[in-house]
Amino acid sequence: MEATGLNDTLSWLGPFLVCPENETVDMFEVNFSFPNGICGFDSKGKKRIRHVEWEIQYRVYGSGSGWVSHQGEYALKNVNGLGFTERITLSSPGLVEVRCRRRNEQGSNNARDSMYWQALRGRLLTRPSSYPGVSLMAVTVETGGKLAAQSDRRVNVVATRAYETGTARTISGALMHVGTRWGWRWTSTPSLRWNPRTGRHGGEISTLLPATVSQRWKCCRR
Incomplete structure (x- = not known):
């Protein structure tokens, strides 16, 4: 997901479920992206350290329990595109919902620090065998060490449908x-x-x- 609302100080983005409702996870990751880097500037235009503060909260979906909070910050003076992954391991497996927010003002004093919530993913305890009304297939992707080409983000599939009865491809x-x-x-x-x-x-x-x-x-x- 990508949303600019994360730059609205104190405004929460989410919550979103980490996985489908019939699954559970024991760990999840949140990706934050900074396309223009993280860098502040002084009155003379020289680079200086810029701080970006964030907060991640999660709770068991539908439980009505309080939010568990994780806070942190990034302090850099880098004008290149940046990305960070925050991994949170749960005390016990469950179906959790996650929300995020930025805790300090974006772009003050001409700083370059636009922040995006880029991805949310969880580690399933078991591989799903089926989802109602959805056809499943397994895909193994082999690629290089760099994701530079557009082709690296595309998958071509020639699939053979396995029917409940009868012979395949008939x-x-x-x-x-x-x-x-x-x-x-x-x-x-x-x-x-x-x-x-x-x-x-x-x-x-x-x-x-x-x-x-x-x-x-x-x-x-x-």
């Missing part, structure tokens, strides 16, 4: 998958071939199917 498997989601009930039949001219098979009116389909299944709508 029209029959796709048809049964879609039909089942529409509420159709499937029963086996000795033989069934689509007639593209009449749109009929065995005296019954068929649902519109491609002319190349030849199946041994019959569907009955509820």
